Amino acid sequence: MPMHDKFGNLAGWDLEGFQSGGDTEAWRRLGSHVITVHDDESGDLRGTRFAVWAPNAQRVQVIGDFNWWQGDDLAPVEGTGVWALWKQDVSEGARYKYKIQHTDGTWQEKADPYARFAETPPGNASIVWESSRAWGEAEDDWLDRRARTDVYESRMSIYEIHLGSWRTGLTYLELAEQLPPYLTWLGYTHVEFMPVMSHPFVGSWGYQVTGYFAPDARLGTPDDFRRLVEALHAAGIGVILDWVPGHFPKDDWALGRFDGTALYEHADPRQGEQLDWGTYVFNYGRNEVKSFLVSNALYWVQQFHIDALRVDAVASMLYLDYSRPEGGWVPNKYGGRENLEAIDLLRYVNRHLYERAPGVVMIAEESTSFAGVTSPTTSGGLGFGFKWNMGWMNDSLRYLNLDPVYRQYHHNDLTFAMMYAYSERFILPISHDEVVHGKGSMINKVPQDDWRKFATLRAFYSFMWSFPGKQLLFMGQEFAQRPEWNESQGLEWWVDGLWGHNGVRQLIRRLNSLQAAHPALYQLDSDPAGFQWINADDAAHNTYSYVRLSREGELIACITNFSAEPYPRYPVNLPRAGRWRQVLNTDLTDFDGSGEFDNPDDIVATPHSTDEHSWAWASVCVPPLAAVWLQYVPGED
Incomplete structure (x- = not known):
């Protein structure tokens, strides 16, 4: 033979x-x-x-x-x-x-x-593995709906999760039973898995991959993982998967120096080693490595029906001098710092996946101002669908960390993001990286006593859910876990029913529910027509107010007070005269607020003049450290 x-x-x-x-x-x-x-x-x-x-x-x-x-x-x-x-x-x-x-x-x-x-x-x-599990008929319907969905004008509320520590000890099959109903109850549209690819060190959280095509065996088989994805789809929840093409570990039994030579990585350590993480960097210019990486991206999307890939550490791929000392990097052929081979690979992967998998989304974790991350490859962009807004995240957390009395001097921390909000299509992330390694949990980033901590966190999440961009929150932050996340211990589920903690979780549920009911809160996230400032400059009151608009003309006014002072009659200049109905007040007892400051069901906005296009004044009760949302009720003068 x-x-x-x-x-x-x-x-x-x-x-x-x-x-x-x-x-x-x-x-x-x-x-x-x-x-x-x-x-x-x-x-x-x-x-x-x-x-x-x-x-x-x-x-x-x-x-x-x-x-x-x-x-x-x-x-x-x-x-x-x-x-x-x-x-x-x-x-x-x-x-x-x-x-x-x-x-x-x-x-x-x-x-x-x-x-x-x-x-x-x-x-x-x-x-050796061959799948023996066929997808159910409902999966075809899911993929068909995904292909017909305009993701940019749809809701995307993302729950980021580390599968091994959400509830410690669960397998893929047990997660398939427990995770979908929890996310459905909370109202999330998507879940993002930190890397599930095979990795030897739990403390790397999956970001040091040794088996790029193999789901982590700690939680079950590849078919078990398929079952988890299918269960989430059956609940109407899209699945985002972290993908790590930027670097790989040096374990001597894995990819590094695979045949005794630098095969998958560059031989020159100035190009082939990532100093921050002690890892190797892929040789993006080598054709066989290109085939390996683009195939790996398509593999997860095609074989496991993953709906989106979030590409980790894109900045480390884009720049040859990323986190390298002077003289410790090799310029490109034009003498610049851009990694032309990595840029070419990212465009190749993005273009191919969008062509092969209708409705798939590629998401960049990119921490610099590199131009055109979410622009089409045909116009010179990288071709991603979304980019994590790391600037918004850093500015917001710096602001939250301040005592309210000092926030007036840093008012622009929360307004600056609107200067570049439409330069890319953004996701607003409060990810795992912000609640580890001494950074403190979200609740413990906020100063002063528990009343102020919980109230501030509720106000901030409301601000986040109403701000242009899609939302991402890491597990445990939906009930304001106090300790930092620790992958070996899991979440402190026992606090989720306590005062304050339960209030935050009830608020997250309400925010997702309100967002689902009001297209103004998501439909034009990437379009300047979807946002108007009411008052961006009220630093004296630590207060921000703006209007979100839908394509059909729905109006939602959002007012957030980051001061510990209540404003019982706060003057608001609204874009329509008539009735505005309160749809959210984060100080209500529903969310473990004080319940002392509230508005009537309807607030009347009085026009300045007879000009039908003029704005109108209204007096709104804005509680301390709280957010109030008002919906315009058309046709009711």
Whole structure:
């Protein structure tokens, strides 16, 4: 029998796309695959094809529990740098590694870069895996609706979660039972998973990936993870997944120096090492690495029906001098600091996923002012759908940290974001990064006593939910957990029913409910027509007021008081005369507020003049450290 038949017809021409950087489904050719081949004498034979890219290896073997961890030699696929072997009677569940001989004659054992399942750490063997779970019929409906949805004019309220510590000890299947109803009750539209790819160190939270194609085995099998995604979709919740193409760890059994040479990474440490994290940086200009990364992005979207990828640490990819000392980086061919190869890769990945997966969304965690992150690739942009607004986040948290008496001197911290609000399409993130490593939890960022802490946090979340942009909140912040997040301990669920904590959670639920009911609060997030200041300059009262508008003309006036003083008759200049109905007051007892300051059901705005286009005055009761929202009631003078 010809050798390439035993490889399941894997020949040189099969790998031309991989070599050119154009193979966007490289996992179908590389890695391990259970394949039935036909032999004229023996008939159909079942086994596994192993294929690995190791162009500088002298010799490659596969070792596993099917050969007592003794080597079976792989054969080179001529002209490709790939080695392959079809091994009879090896099936799903078999554990294996590649044993690679370097040019100096030494041997090293490596996990399969394309393995679709892997051992639970500290084990690091790869596992042969083929899915046996079919998607339900409802998934087709979900994907069809996703393709027809205008995500920019739709709600996107995101709950960020670390699956291993949301409720400690839960598997994917247990999460599939518990997570969807909780998110539905809270009213979230999306959940964002911190990386679920295989990683050996729990303390890396998944951001130091060793198995890019393998869901974390600590929580279950790949099919179990599919079940979790399907359960969330059945509840109407989109799934966002963190993706880490910026760097990878140096574990000697993983990607680093894979065939004894710098294969996936740059050889020059000025380009190939990330000093902040002690990791390697991908060689984005190498075609086979391009195929690896674009295939990996498509793999999660196509094989697991992920609805969006949030790309981690984009700034570290964009700049050659990112966090490097003077003289410690290599300029691009034009002498600049931009990483042209990484920029090309990001555009390639974004363009390809938008073409292949209708309705998918690509999200950038990008912390600089790099131009055009969410602009189309056809006009020179990076092609992302959204960008995390890190400037808004930093300014907001700095403001919250101030005693109310000092906030008047930092009023612009909360208004400055409107200077650039429409330069990109933004998500407003309060992520895991803001509640770890000595930064304090959200409730403990706020000074003074508990009354002020909880009231301020309720006012801030209301400000956040009414501000242009989509919202993201990390788990535990929906009930104002006091300790910082610790991945080894999980959340303090026992406080969620206590005074203050329960009030914040009830408020998050109400904010999501109000947002769902009022398109003015989300429809024109990326359009200047959706926002008008009422008063951006009332620093003396620590108060901000503005109007949100929908495409159909709905008006919601939002007033937030970050002072500890109440304003029983606060003058507000509203864009329409007539009746305005209070739809939110964060000081109500529903949210564990004082309940002492409230408005009548309807507030009458009186016009300045007979000009129908003039604004109108109203007197509004604005409680201390609280937000009030008013909806215009058309046709009721």
